[in-house]
Amino acid sequence: MHAIGLAALTVLELSPPDMVSCAAEAGFTSIGLRLLPPTADEVQHPMIGDTPLDRETARRLADTGIPVLDIELFRLQPDTSVEDYRAALETGARLGAREVLLAGNDPDEARLTDRFAKFCEIAHEYGMGASLEPMPWTDVRNFAQGARIVAAADCVNGGIVIDPIHFDRGGSRAEEIATVPTSRLRYMQLCDAPAERPTDTETLLHQARAERLMPGDGGLDLRGILRAVPPNLPLCLEIPMRTLTRTMPAVERTRQMLAKTRRLLETL
16 A cells, blocks of 8 residues: 655666656656755755756656655754755745655754754645654654654644664664654655664765665565554655666666565565
8 A cells, every 4th residue: 555656865876857757667656856965975956946957857747647755855954044945845846745854963952843843834835744854873863852853843744754774773663653643654765774783883874875775685674664654654765776776777776676665565
């Protein structure tokens, strides 16, 4: 019952329009668009506003019928003014995005909670949900902390995103998911990774950003997590595999990911 989308990080070698075409050809039901690169050294696609790339992306979305599940990545930092994100949200809304993905990079939890609430208010104006993604190297390190911030913000469109690799590396367990109202679980990401957790931040970051595994090929508790979330929760495959990217075209690679995900879901 899970709809399965394709995340931008999985096919970072593609431009946004080519990502739309890839998702359609491989058989996905939605995509996630990276409007704001999370790091300065990542390729910058001019997607904010009425740009040629934005228009071409919109054209391919219309031609393929592929909807946009989420847009990313919006960072909440100590000096963030959430109003500065309005142009990106307008672009996402124009492209039909339903959700927005955020990272918490502020050690002051009260201030972060307040900024998240204000961001949710703006996203709500555009008809979008806003979900915080815990990552162990950010200031929202695990599921429990993320759930606490989302609960304190208390926004009708606020949510928390589970990404299995971050969920595991942050020390979270599938049993914790039941402590969060299902309304806070708006969608989740999916990937696999080795069971052994990295012992240093450099390896942790490299594995998360470049060398994940397809669902079922690693040792994460994917079945436990999937059994704990609603059976119709949208999934978005975020599986960067930099080594495989050099030898396997994006369509073939993502088609394999989709097939393995479906086989995994059949075992639940």
